[in-house]
Amino acid sequence: MFRVFKRPQKHSVYGRQIISEIDSIGISSLSIVAIISVFMGGIIAIQTAFSFTNPLVPLYAVGFTTRESIILEFSPTVVCLILAGKVGSNIASEIGAMRITEQIDALEIMGINSAGYLIFPKIAAAIIIFPVLIALSMFLGIAGGYVMGVSSGACTAYEYVYGIQAFFEPWKLYYSFTKVLVFAYIITSVSSYYGYYTSGGALEVGKSSTNAVVYSSIFILLFSLILTNLFLNR
Amino acid sequence: MIEIKNINKTFGDRHVVKDVSFTFDPGRTNLIIGESGCGKTTILKLMVGLHQLDSGEILYDGQDFPKLKPDEKQEVRKRIGMLFQGGALFDSQTLEENVRFPLDMFTDLSREEKMDRVNFCLQRVKLEGKNTLYPAELSGGMKKRAALARAIANNPKYLFCDEPNSGLDPKTSIVIDNLIKDITVEYNITTIIVTHDMNSVIEIGDNIMFVYKGENWWTGNKSEVLNSSNQELTDFVFASSFMKTVFKGAGR
Numbered sequence: 001m002f003r004v005f006k007r008p009q010k011h012s013v014y015g016r017q018i019i020s021e022i023d024s025i026g027i028s029s030l031s032i033v034a035i036i037s038v039f040m041g042g043i044i045a046i047q048t049a050f051s052f053t054n055p056l057v058p059l060y061a062v063g064f065t066t067r068e069s070i071i072l073e074f075s076p077t078v079v080c081l082i083l084a085g086k087v088g089s090n091i092a093s094e095i096g097a098m099r100i101t102e103q104i105d106a107l108e109i110m111g112i113n114s115a116g117y118l119i120f121p122k123i124a125a126a127i128i129i130f131p132v133l134i135a136l137s138m139f140l141g142i143a144g145g146y147v148m149g150v151s152s153g154a155c156t157a158y159e160y161v162y163g164i165q166a167f168f169e170p171w172k173l174y175y176s177f178t179k180v181l182v183f184a185y186i187i188t189s190v191s192s193y194y195g196y197y198t199s200g201g202a203l204e205v206g207k208s209s210t211n212a213v214v215y216s217s218i219f220i221l222l223f224s225l226i227l228t229n230l231f232l233n234r
Numbered sequence: 235m236i237e238i239k240n241i242n243k244t245f246g247d248r249h250v251v252k253d254v255s256f257t258f259d260p261g262r263t264n265l266i267i268g269e270s271g272c273g274k275t276t277i278l279k280l281m282v283g284l285h286q287l288d289s290g291e292i293l294y295d296g297q298d299f300p301k302l303k304p305d306e307k308q309e310v311r312k313r314i315g316m317l318f319q320g321g322a323l324f325d326s327q328t329l330e331e332n333v334r335f336p337l338d339m340f341t342d343l344s345r346e347e348k349m350d351r352v353n354f355c356l357q358r359v360k361l362e363g364k365n366t367l368y369p370a371e372l373s374g375g376m377k378k379r380a381a382l383a384r385a386i387a388n389n390p391k392y393l394f395c396d397e398p399n400s401g402l403d404p405k406t407s408i409v410i411d412n413l414i415k416d417i418t419v420e421y422n423i424t425t426i427i428v429t430h431d432m433n434s435v436i437e438i439g440d441n442i443m444f445v446y447k448g449e450n451w452w453t454g455n456k457s458e459v460l461n462s463s464n465q466e467l468t469d470f471v472f473a474s475s476f477m478k479t480v481f482k483g484a485g486r
Contacts, residue, residue, distance in 0.1 A: 009339060009340075010338065010339050010340075012338075013338050013339060097325075098324075098325075101320055101322060101325075102318045102319075102320060102322040103322050103323075103324055103325070105284055105318070105322065106316065106318060106322040106324075108283075108284065108311070109282050109283075109284070109311055109314055109316045109394075110311060110312070110314075110335075110336050110339070110340075110388075111307075111308040111309070111310075111311035111312040111314075111340070112339055113308075
């Protein structure tokens with residue numbers, strides 16, 4: 001880990017790497033994040049409306065509950081779990097393949113800090129781009145809830161829009177984005193670790209990739225619990 | 235000049251490299267030869283620091299490499315070029331980017347100067363005009379030549395080659411051998427080649443160490459290797475019927 005955060009040998013090369021990683025980690029994940037968020041927002045809205053059988057519960061609660069579910073848990077945690085699968089396996093297999101084909105040895109022999117060159121740009125890129133992805137996920141999730149809530153007749157457009165504005169506490173966004181930054185670091189560092197310490201052949205690259213996803217997911221859930229306790233436990 | 239003195243390496247209970255000493259001459263092609271599994275690649279990896287040494291000394295111009303601080307080791311490594319068995323080209327980069335990589339990392343040359351150097355190196359290994367190809371689009375021989383271009387891009391003082399002919403046809407093997415030889419002489423590089431290819435031994439073996447069961451069993455040059463009375467070396471050199479027919483059948 002010390003080597004990962006050692007001073008970059010050439011800032012311009014690292015800068016280019018970070019931009020390239022933003023593309024491969026973030027931009028390439030846009031479509032999956034968008035699709036899942038829209039559908040999940042719609043599902044949450046319909047399920048919420050279905051659960052409210054008491055006529056005393058106002059219908060704007062559909063919008064309110066959808067917003068709370070998406071901002072507090074779905075976008076920061078569930079989307080990051082999905083990204084752990086997509087991005088984590090990608091990172092572990094990429095670095096693992098570089099290890100078994102001696103590309104990492106080649107970097108070392110050139111006098112390059114291979115851990116720093118390969119891992120630091122991924123961590124930096126994830127920390128930059130994950131909050132953007134999650135903000136998009138929140139927006140699309142709430143929009144998906146609007147489309148499904150209104151089109152299914154669960155609530156009116158006015159009630160939904162009123163609901164998503166009701167009792168809004170901005171610090172919840174701070175809580176969510178803190179989680180996202182921690183998860184971005186967990187996904188990239190855990191996956192890079194398993195990729196970097198791969199030894200053997202193609203089978204071991206596959207195992208590293210699986211381990212990266214499993215352990216990233218476990219750490220995400222663990223830290224989600226810890227951060228939730230820290231932020232929301234009054 | 236590179237010297238190794240009494241180096242030892244064990245993996246678990248296997249003593250893979252046993253008290254090996256040798257001096258690698260500058261400006262010449264130094265070969266480490268031996269059967270598969272005899273420890274020659276381990277010696278090479280010890281020399282470049284990819285494996286940790288158990289005991290002994292590896293001297294680069296008098297500096298004991300394993301005892302250097304990490305930053306000092308990196309400085310020595312900047313003077314090393316290495317040709318890996320599989321090429322070890324970076325898959326995500328084009329040929330041009332691969333060759334330019336050490337220049338980007340360690341020089342302050344302008345873009346034009348870097349491109350001149352890249353094109354010169356690619357031309358030197360006869361890969362001019364292939365700049366935009368990715369490693370996956372290259373044949374085995376082209377990958378080796380591309381890796382050689384990358385290895386010489388930053389004007390190395392030492393060139394290490396791990397089985398440069400493995401997986402290549404005899405004609406391409408000779409091309410690679412001659413390239414390495416020419417580059418060694420042209421730039422006065424200390425070249426160390428690990429091989430079990432007898433063609434290479436006869437073509438470019440200026441200074442040879444024969445490793446047998448992890449030990450330095452015999453040292454000499456390409457003319458001496460064919461006339462040695464060392465039984466293990468003779469068994470290795472004349473293992474193929476081709477070698478027997480050509481050299482022993484010719485009246486040796």
